[in-house]
Amino acid sequence: MKSIILKTGSDYLLPLLIMFSIFILLRGHYLPGGGFVGGLIASIAFVLHFFANSLENTKNIIRIHPGLLIPVGLVFALFSAIIPLFLDQAVMTAQWMHEPLPVIGMVGTALLFDIGVYLVVLGVTLTIIFTISETM
Amino acid sequence: MKDNLIILPVLFQLFSAVVLLFMWNSTPRQKITSVLLSLVSLAISAYIFANVYQTGIISTQAGSWKAPFGITFVADLFSSTMVLISSVAGLAVSVFSTATIGKNRLRFGYFPVLHFLIMGLNGAFLTGDIFNLYVWFEIIIIASFVLITIGGEKDQLEGAMKYVTMNLLASSIFLTAIAMLYGLTGSLNMADLSLRVAEVQNRGLVNVTAMLFFVGFGIKSAIFPLYFWLPASYHTPPFAVSAIFGGLLTKVGVYAMLRIFTLVFEMDAFLSNLILVIAILTMLTGGLGALIQNNIRRMLAYLIICHIGFMIAGLGMSTTLSFSGALYYLIHDIVVKTNIFLVAGLIFAICGTENLKMAGGLYASHPKLSLLMAIPLFSLAGIPPLSGFWPKLTLIKASFVQEDYVVFTFILLASFVTLFVLARLWAEVFWKKREHISNDDFFCFNDYLPKEKAAMVFPVIFLAAISLFLGLGAEFINNIAWQIASELSDPSKYIDIVLGN
Numbered sequence: 001m002k003s004i005i006l007k008t009g010s011d012y013l014l015p016l017l018i019m020f021s022i023f024i025l026l027r028g029h030y031l032p033g034g035g036f037v038g039g040l041i042a043s044i045a046f047v048l049h050f051f052a053n054s055l056e057n058t059k060n061i062i063r064i065h066p067g068l069l070i071p072v073g074l075v076f077a078l079f080s081a082i083i084p085l086f087l088d089q090a091v092m093t094a095q096w097m098h099e100p101l102p103v104i105g106m107v108g109t110a111l112l113f114d115i116g117v118y119l120v121v122l123g124v125t126l127t128i129i130f131t132i133s134e135t136m
Numbered sequence: 137m138k139d140n141l142i143i144l145p146v147l148f149q150l151f152s153a154v155v156l157l158f159m160w161n162s163t164p165r166q167k168i169t170s171v172l173l174s175l176v177s178l179a180i181s182a183y184i185f186a187n188v189y190q191t192g193i194i195s196t197q198a199g200s201w202k203a204p205f206g207i208t209f210v211a212d213l214f215s216s217t218m219v220l221i222s223s224v225a226g227l228a229v230s231v232f233s234t235a236t237i238g239k240n241r242l243r244f245g246y247f248p249v250l251h252f253l254i255m256g257l258n259g260a261f262l263t264g265d266i267f268n269l270y271v272w273f274e275i276i277i278i279a280s281f282v283l284i285t286i287g288g289e290k291d292q293l294e295g296a297m298k299y300v301t302m303n304l305l306a307s308s309i310f311l312t313a314i315a316m317l318y319g320l321t322g323s324l325n326m327a328d329l330s331l332r333v334a335e336v337q338n339r340g341l342v343n344v345t346a347m348l349f350f351v352g353f354g355i356k357s358a359i360f361p362l363y364f365w366l367p368a369s370y371h372t373p374p375f376a377v378s379a380i381f382g383g384l385l386t387k388v389g390v391y392a393m394l395r396i397f398t399l400v401f402e403m404d405a406f407l408s409n410l411i412l413v414i415a416i417l418t419m420l421t422g423g424l425g426a427l428i429q430n431n432i433r434r435m436l437a438y439l440i441i442c443h444i445g446f447m448i449a450g451l452g453m454s455t456t457l458s459f460s461g462a463l464y465y466l467i468h469d470i471v472v473k474t475n476i477f478l479v480a481g482l483i484f485a486i487c488g489t490e491n492l493k494m495a496g497g498l499y500a501s502h503p504k505l506s507l508l509m510a511i512p513l514f515s516l517a518g519i520p521p522l523s524g525f526w527p528k529l530t531l532i533k534a535s536f537v538q539e540d541y542v543v544f545t546f547i548l549l550a551s552f553v554t555l556f557v558l559a560r561l562w563a564e565v566f567w568k569k570r571e572h573i574s575n576d577d578f579f580c581f582n583d584y585l586p587k588e589k590a591a592m593v594f595p596v597i598f599l600a601a602i603s604l605f606l607g608l609g610a611e612f613i614n615n616i617a618w619q620i621a622s623e624l625s626d627p628s629k630y631i632d633i634v635l636g637n
Binding site for chain 2: 068071078093
């Protein structure tokens with residue numbers, strides 16, 4: 001698709017949407033949002049960029065193969081489950097920091113799990129969309 | 137902490153799958169890693185089994201949320217035995233896969249998905265929460281969808297369609313049953329349900345829910361009117377995949393049935409009779425179906441159905457003796473069915489065909505291998521002192537004690553049909569002279585590298601050795617089966633440990 005408006009717009013929308021997706025990811029524990037929605041929004045950012053420019057350009061921005069994000073995300077999720085094991089607690093027991101961090105708020109192993117979901121969703125969506133558009 | 141130990145079979149398989157995903161592009165490394173990780177996983181399962189065997193039931197509350205509100209993982213002797221046996225089967229299939237799965241499948245993540253499948257199986261065996269059981273079933277079927285379609289050949293996709301449709305239907309029925317159970321009792325923890333279901337006034341609705349569970353698990357374990365997806369799909373994927381499907385997937389359904397109908401629902405006369413009738417019909421149709429098949433794997437698929445009947449009959453008679461027969465059969469069946477599909481893979485590699493009419497002359501060309509393959513065949517047929525004999529003996533004894541002569545007759549008949557089918561297999565494949573030499577482009581067993589040959593023969597030896605142990609060490613296994621059966625007949629200890637009384 002060749003549209004100068006979309007092209008210019010997507011350059012600005014890409015960082016904005018990614019920031020928005022991280023915002024959604026962080027507020028997800030008690031409020032609507034979380035890793036799944038955040039990951040979808042982040043993948044929309046890249047898909048929009050790929051519509052406006054081309055697959056090559058978008059791939060250059062991402063650098064790594066999006067499929068690699070899947071195991072990385074799973075490692076995050078796995079860690080959120082096994083961290084309590086080292087503290088002699090039952091598996092998947094949430095561990096929280098005592099003081100809230102500025103801006104982000106309370107941080108615990110649940111966030112680690114959400115980051116994992118975010119990466120897996122991003123990786124899966126981009127892999128599917130890129131594979132389909134390569135074969136078209 | 138010892139309680140946390142029991143979640144390790146699940147977490148370790150997840151870890152294995154993640155490690156293998158990182159090696160996406162390097163299939164040779166994936167092969168070695170998968171085998172090594174399966175070995176470690178076998179060691180973990182054996183350790184857990186030993187622990188449970190010595191000290192009794194272990195449970196842990198995930199996320200430290202107390203039962204009945206959180207998700208409980210419980211390892212009683214039943215669960216830990218199943219986890220151990222599925223690790224054994226997983227190791228054998230992983231080794232067999234290294235030689236027989238082509239690059240076109242390995243490149244698309246065959247090994248990670250295999251480990252995800254085993255993770256799902258372990259989770260289903262260990263969970264103490266009925267909704268969590270549903271989630272593990274979903275993980276199992278999603279992983280199995282990938283395994284059955286990977287490679288994308290035409291008949292593979294055709295078989296997968298039937299498999300997927302029926303399994304999704306089974307899942308939705310299972311989910312409906314869970315919803316009704318939750319509506320009736322307000323709980324999902326199986327130990328808690330066991331107490332609450334007994335107090336429900338509306339017995340009619342309880343029976344309906346029990347029937348829905350029976351149908352849902354029945355589709356998954358391929359019992360009489362609901363089995364037709366199984367022979368339509370199990371002969372289409374590669375042999376290693378057929379082996380893990382034939383060995384483990386239907387048995388999870390049987391496991392769930394044994395668990396639910398001893399722990400949550402009480403067997404009344406109606407349910408017991410219904411299960412027995414269906415068990416008889418399952419044995420009969422499976423056996424008769426196997427008689428007329430010429431494709432080896434289709435024949436074995438019908439034999440799976442036939443033998444599901446034995447286990448369901450053990451459940452239906454619902455005495456401690458019949459449970460112990462069904463459990464012994466379950467343990468024996470996982471090992472021997474996995475092995476027999478691997479044997480089918482070896483036969484295919486040597487003869488170049490799965491058709492009984494075209495194959496032949498295997499004993500003349502490979503006498504030692506033939507004798508090795510005879511072990512699982514004879515175990516399956518139930519020739520004493522091999523492993524198939526003892527559980528059948530227990531089941532027959534159980535039906536005799538209850539004076540249930542119809543079941544008694546049909547168990548004997550089904551055993552006889554099995555023997556006949558396997559004798560036919562032996563006569564056609566091993567003894568018959570081969571009519572014509574196969575086409576030249578077939579990649580014959582003798583063309584494989586010695587390393588690959590070893591990877592194909594070793595799992596068969598390994599599983600045959602375990603069947604021999606199950607047969608020759610019958611007293612030990614019988615004790616275990618009896619102990620599990622007593623735990624199933626009287627679940628009060630299980631309930632106490634889960635609810636922390």
